[in-house]
Amino acid sequence: MNEDAIAPDAAAPVWLYDGLCVFCSRWVLFVLSREKAPLIRFVAFQSDEGRALAARYGVDPDDTDSFLFIEDGKALEKSDGVAAVCARLRRPWSFAALMTVFPRSLRDWGYDLVARNRHLLTGKRAYCMAPPPEWRARVTPPDALI
Template structure:
């Protein structure tokens, strides 16, 4: 299985998905967070971001359907390995994506980017370990986005 890296994603021109007829048109003025909707850890993380993203700078969509599936395919992302964040027309994964989420949320959340000093090869190994074990450690739900509140589910694209 190939592992997409942030370096691989830098080869894509900004907003390249706009020229891909398989990617549905969407409002890309906000960041879009594409996540595994069966993963309890992922859903909990999305709920946390929604709760603290007071400016609503980030939109959310499932990797298993529609827009999320098309964006993952466009960028060659295996949603079972990582989530995808698209912001400013550029794709981000793993910890690079989390740092970009912190920037998008602004305010005190931007302070989290201080951890950017830790090299990607370390951060990505930690991320990969958790991603490989997330269902075993945190659980899996057959009902999409079960851990989100009805208000949070309404915010999904």
């Protein structure tokens, strides 16, 4: 059995992402193909589960200029979330987690710049990306688009 096809358990870390954003969807596929171990669950803000998780952590699921990385009940936003995800990637990609040596204000400024312009960079779609079959158990798309 393909290791990526193994469904993670409910305690697995969760990445809440904008399921309609091309940039975000490409990052989901990037991480899926470069994780050290297939553990992260990817949940679209536009899904019922995503909306509930966003509300639990005080994020408006209709204003998705950020993503959340939830691990052990703690939600990390912006550059802290990016660093946590990068730390779970294979080398050389995991070295990006070293961004935490820079002040959070500087890292978050860069994050916000990209987040505000992501639709200009790659566009937005009216439907969610369809992950390859071996990853479908780990990706929750927007409910209205299934």
